[in-house]
Amino acid sequence: MSKPRSRWSAIVIAIAVTTLGCGGAPKPEGRVASSQGAIRGAAEAGAEGVPRATLHMKLAQEQREQALELMKSGENHRAELLLARAEADAELALALARESSAKADAEKVDEELEALSKQVEE
């Protein structure tokens, strides 16, 4: 009676050890998608055309690619952090694009106001 029970225990332990041996952390599929979305969003906002944002776009893409490679070798924990870094860089690029665009918009309106003020003075 005790032999089959110990056999089952051994199987359970073996499975647990195998799983933990594979890196422990599950594949960060959510981060893969969200980092991709962040990069796409920044690109759509024109971040690649904003000098200060370009570097962060490049970093985001590189880190994401690096993370995907690590996932292939099962290094999921490190991959997840790299994906989070990529996402943070992409989100920063998007914010920099917005900052640049808002600044340009304000400057344009300021110029219009200045031209109008000159008309008033005339």
Add this chain to the structure above:
Amino acid sequence: MRRASSPMVVLIAVLPVAALACASARPPKELIEAREEYRRAEAGNAAKLVPAELHVARGALDTAERAFAEDPASQDAIDNAYIALRKIQRAEALGNAALSMQDKASFEKSIRLTQQELLTRSTSKLKNTEGALAKERDSLAKEKETSAAERAARVEAEKKAQDAMDALAKNLAVKSEARGTVITLAGGLVFATGRSAILPGAQSQLNQVADALKSQAEHHFSVEGHTDNQGSDRINDDLSLRRANAVREYLVVRGVAAAAISATGFGSSRPVGDNKTAEGRAMNRRVEIIVDKQP
């Protein structure tokens, strides 16, 4: 001896361990940067304009601090500090964007106000111009009316004057010359020889002349006295002037404007007939009334 040396041994053993601990507790440069960046963000636009974003960044920084406290030398600590730094930078960029948007809104408001001011000015200017135009139009219309009335009056007056001159021409010698219309009164019919008093028989003719002259408003009249060459020039000059004055005064009494009529005596200096013949001398004894061409 054995007792005294044991604390030293412990100290010697602990010091390298403590030194190693201090060395490993030194934060990664990403965390140092994140902390500095957060201090800047707290004092900048992010804290004022996008506090929620800065709060998110603060959360990331706390995570990084925890990771560092758990394992200062780990890659996790570096990665979390890197992520925190980016989130803080993001909050700052969004804060700057919010400030620009505020500026833009403020500029747009100023534009609207300025446009309103310009519009008010233009409207006021337009109203003034319209008012001035309306006045000008009224003035022109009145002028036109006046001008038409004046023209009609002038035409009427000219017609009346012409009619009067035509009527006069039936009884008196009236001719048109370069100097104007000349009405000639025969001296023998108006004055007794050597006298300057107007004969009663001539008054009817002079009345007609006065009426005709009155219809020639705005014209100037010259009364010229002439004699034949009988007698001295001094006497003839004097007589011709007295006769011219007598006619002038008569016409003034009859209503011709005194300021519009002058009198001159020419004596025998401007004969129109031959002084050798009685007929010629009779022609020379005359009073001429000239209606000047120019009013």
